[in-house]
Amino acid sequence: MTDFEPKIVSKEELSRISAEVNPEELLLFDNHCLSAHYEDKVLIEAKEPGSPWVVTKDIKTGERTEIIDCTSQNWTLALGFAHPDVNYAVAEQMKRITHVKSSVVSPARAKFVNKLAELAPGRLKDGRVHINNSGGSLAIEAAIKLALVARKDADQFLVFRGGYHGNTLAMLTASQPIHTITRFRPFGVDRFVRCPQPYCYRCMWNYKNGLYGQKDPQCNLECFELIKEYLTGLSSAKLAGVILEVWQAAGGHIPFPPEVLVKLREVCNQEKILIIYDESQTGVWRTGKYFTLTEKYEKELGLDLSPDIMCFTKAIGGGFPLGAMIASPKIRKRFTPSEDHTTFSSTPIGLTAGLAAFKVIEKGKFNENCEERGKQITKRLKELQEKYEVIGDIRGPGLFIGIELVENKESREPHKGLLNEMLIEAVRQNIFFGPSMPYVSGTGNMSMYNLIKIKPPLIITEEEADYICDKFESVLKESLNNINKK
Numbered sequence: 323m324t325d326f327e328p329k330i331v332s333k334e335e336l337s338r339i340s341a342e343v344n345p346e347e348l349l350l351f352d353n354h355c356l357s358a359h360y361e362d363k364v365l366i367e368a369k370e371p372g373s374p375w376v377v378t379k380d381i382k383t384g385e386r387t388e389i390i391d392c393t394s395q396n397w398t399l400a401l402g403f404a405h406p407d408v409n410y411a412v413a414e415q416m417k418r419i420t421h422v423k424s425s426v427v428s429p430a431r432a433k434f435v436n437k438l439a440e441l442a443p444g445r446l447k448d449g450r451v452h453i454n455n456s457g458g459s460l461a462i463e464a465a466i467k468l469a470l471v472a473r474k475d476a477d478q479f480l481v482f483r484g485g486y487h488g489n490t491l492a493m494l495t496a497s498q499p500i501h502t503i504t505r506f507r508p509f510g511v512d513r514f515v516r517c518p519q520p521y522c523y524r525c526m527w528n529y530k531n532g533l534y535g536q537k538d539p540q541c542n543l544e545c546f547e548l549i550k551e552y553l554t555g556l557s558s559a560k561l562a563g564v565i566l567e568v569w570q571a572a573g574g575h576i577p578f579p580p581e582v583l584v585k586l587r588e589v590c591n592q593e594k595i596l597i598i599y600d601e602s603q604t605g606v607w608r609t610g611k612y613f614t615l616t617e618k619y620e621k622e623l624g625l626d627l628s629p630d631i632m633c634f635t636k637a638i639g640g641g642f643p644l645g646a647m648i649a650s651p652k653i654r655k656r657f658t659p660s661e662d663h664t665t666f667s668s669t670p671i672g673l674t675a676g677l678a679a680f681k682v683i684e685k686g687k688f689n690e691n692c693e694e695r696g697k698q699i700t701k702r703l704k705e706l707q708e709k710y711e712v713i714g715d716i717r718g719p720g721l722f723i724g725i726e727l728v729e730n731k732e733s734r735e736p737h738k739g740l741l742n743e744m745l746i747e748a749v750r751q752n753i754f755f756g757p758s759m760p761y762v763s764g765t766g767n768m769s770m771y772n773l774i775k776i777k778p779p780l781i782i783t784e785e786e787a788d789y790i791c792d793k794f795e796s797v798l799k800e801s802l803n804n805i806n807k808k
């Protein structure tokens with residue numbers, strides 16, 4: 323095996339591909355790019371290898387700035403930009419082989435599948451793993467395919483208000499509709515039925531004291547009674563599965579109360595409905611745990627709330643494209659060769675990067691760092707909550723933090739303009755924050771666009787966590803001033 327030594331094109335020419343972009347190239351890009359959505363900053367390189375800071379260049383002015391990224395680029399870069407250990411493992415893989423067809427077993431594929439089966443919680447332990455080279459949408463579609471095979475007389479899936487499961491045509495249908503933001507009539511509407519999501523801060527049954535992701539102490543879990551109706555006959559066809567985000571992410575960082583998950587398991591067992599957790603955002607460490615609440619509840623409450631199938635993407639690829647699904651070994655079905663392959667689905671690079679990331683997190687104890695820094699930031703945010711009427715709720719374990727912005731704490735009315743203002747002001751102050759997904763009605767009315775997310779890489783230091791909190795307050799103050807001036 324040799325190091326990289328270009329044979330045909332010069333090193334300078336090859337290096338320039340990623341190092342720079344000139345104004346003429348950007349102008350041409352603006353003409354040719356089909357996607358209308360791109361930001362003013364070009365991300366050039368990590369400030370240092372494995373850093374939450376990134377060097378950016380402004381499209382219009384050419385100005386270079388260092389920005390701390392609390393979005394981890396779609397909540398993906400658990401180890402920051404260009405982590406050296408992951409990159410080393412990937413470079414080693416690249417020297418050997420960069421692509422194999424989907425039926426080939428590469429060393430990384432064997433190790434990755436085994437690793438996930440070994441780590442998986444509860445009824446998923448020693449389960450069967452599916453991988454893809456894309457991400458969450460394909461992982462959930464694989465879960466749906468498996469459920470269809472396993473429950474062959476049932477073909478509908480229960481999904482929840484505010485759920486987001488991806489952007490393929492089928493997953494758009496499974497996700498909270500964003501009418502008028504996308505123009506596609508959903509495909510396969512008969513395959514999904516949507517039901518309200520338990521939402522303790524905004525309880526449909528008017529319990530007023532849900533806060534910080536916890537239910538009102540008086541609550542009698544009426545929300546589950548509604549879910550139960552769907553599970554036991556209200557849906558328009560027989561249910562094969564129920565797909566849920568244990569801690570709903572895009573829809574606003576909204577957790578399922580553990581008591582609901584306990585009851586869900588009872589009814590799903592009785593009705594032979596498979597439980598599918600979409601852990602695309604929350605899985606593998608973002609909450610400080612491998613498997614969000616499954617692991618937390620097992621440790622803290624002694625409950626096995628593991629599902630029948632669990633899906634992942636984002637951090638699991640170590641910053642490279644990868645999606646994965648693990649199913650309980652009790653589902654004694656396998657896919658036929660034509661049922662689950664794609665051209666790049668056995669990607670050695672993504673699998674190697676993912677395995678390297680597992681090792682870095684475990685050895686570096688970054689899951690513990692995630693919990694610590696998460697507590698540190700959340701504590702500061704709660705102090706700010708005392709001071710600012712617009713901070714309604716703060717939700718999320720670990721570095722999976724969402725802050726609900728409200729007109730005032732009493733009414734809990736979602737704040738209308740503040741989120742947007744803060745996102746713009748944050749970039750001015752060299753920090754990226756992220757937004758939640760809005761709800762959009764058929765006439766284009768937008769609501770619930772009021773949750774701001776702080777989800778930096780899990781490697782941030784104590785000083786960086788303080789810096790993020792200082793910046794959050796400064797961005798909030800300035801944004802409120804800007805709104806008042808309008």
Ligand SMILES: Cc1ncc(COP(=O)(O)O)c(C=O)c1O
Pocket residue numbers: 456457458459460486487488489567571572600601602603635636
């Ligand atoms: C919970 C959840 N599921 C699924 C997806 C879709 O993943 P992908 O965009 O990789 O297809 C996402 C993406 O943000 C997500 O947050």
